[in-house]
Amino acid sequence: MFHVCHAVNVLAISNQKGGVGKTTTAISLAAALVEKGSRVLLIDLDPQGNATSGLGVGKDQPRSIYGVLVGDEGLGEAIHPTGVVGLDLIPSSPEMAGAEVELVPLMAREFRLRDALQHQKGYDTVLIDCPPSLGLLTVNALAAADAVLVPVQCEYYALEGLAQLLATIDAVRQRLNAKLEVLAIVLTMEDRRNRLSMQVTEEVIRHFPELVARVRIPRAVRLAEAPSHGQPINVYDPGSRAAQAYGDLAQEISMRLASRVPIVLGGVGA
Ligand code: ADP
Ligand code: MG
Secondary structure (H helix, E strand, C coil), X not given: CCCCCCCCEEEEECCCCCCCCHHHHHHHHHHHHHHCCCCEEEEECCCCCHHHHXXXXXXXXXXXXXXXXXXXXXXXXXXXXXXXXXXXXXXXXXXXXXXHHXXXXXXXXHHHHHHHXXXXXXXXXEEEECCCCCCHHHHHHHHHCXXXXXXXXXXXXXXXXXXXXXXXXXHHHHHCCCCCEEEEEEEECECCCCHXXXXXXXXXXXXXXXXXXXXXXXXXXXXXXXXXXXCCHHHHXXXXXXXXXXXXXXXXXXXXXXXXXXXXXXXXXX
C-alpha cells in the first residue's frame, strides 16, 4: 500500500540584521506563491509583528504564535485568515517580547515550533519570518525548516554578519536539523542607478555564485507603502516592478525547491 506523501516546504526567512527586507520578502513572496496556486501559511516569529500588521491583522490577537511556542496551544487554533484567499497567518503578539527568555527553561526548547508544525496539513509552503537576532526564536525556525532564505540588502555592510549567520545555520544543521540548507540569498533594495548598490550586488554574487537568487528585488517606494495598507505588493500595486520581481522570485524559489541538492555549508562561509 503506497501513500502519496505531499511534502510541505518549510522556509525560514532569516538574517540577524534588521531592516534588510525579511518581512517585506516574507509577505510579498507568500502572496506571490499564492497567486501561482500554492496554499501558504506565514508564521510571524518576530516580536515586532511587522508581518502581522503588514497583512492587515491586529497585533493583539488572543491566539498567536506565543501560545504555540511557550504555551501548549495547537498551531491550528492560532491560524488567522488574511485578506488574500489562500494565505493564512499565525500572528505575533506583544507577549512575544518575552518569548526568547521564557523558552529557556522549557523542555526541548529548540524544537517547540518543529513539533507544533509536525502534523500541520493543508499548506504547500510554510514561510517563517524571523526576528533580527540569532537567539532561540530563530533557532526554533531553523530547527523546523527545510531551507533558509537569506535576504541581503544591497548596501555597504551587506556581507557583514553573513558568515556568522551561515555558521549558525551550519551548527543547527549538525546538531538539530540535518536536512537544513540555504535555498537562496535574495538581494533586496537594489538601486541600479547607484554605483555602490551595484558593486555590492557584484560582490555578493562573487562570494556566493550559486546561492544568490537570479531574481533581485529593486528598491521601490511602493514596497514601503504597502504594509500601511495591510496589503501585499501584488494586491496593493499589481502592475508594479516590485510586484513583478516578487512574482519572478516566487517562480525561481519554486524551481529551486523542486530541484534541491544539498549544499555543503562548510565551504560557503569560508
Ligand atoms: P526586516 O524585516 O529585515 O527588518 P523589512 O522588510 O521590514 O526588513 O524592511 C525594512 C524597511 O525597508 C521597511 O520600511 C520596508 O518597507 C522597507 N523596504 C523593504 N524592502 C524594500 C524595497 N525593496 N524597496 C524599498 N523599501 C523596502
Ligand atoms: Mg522584519
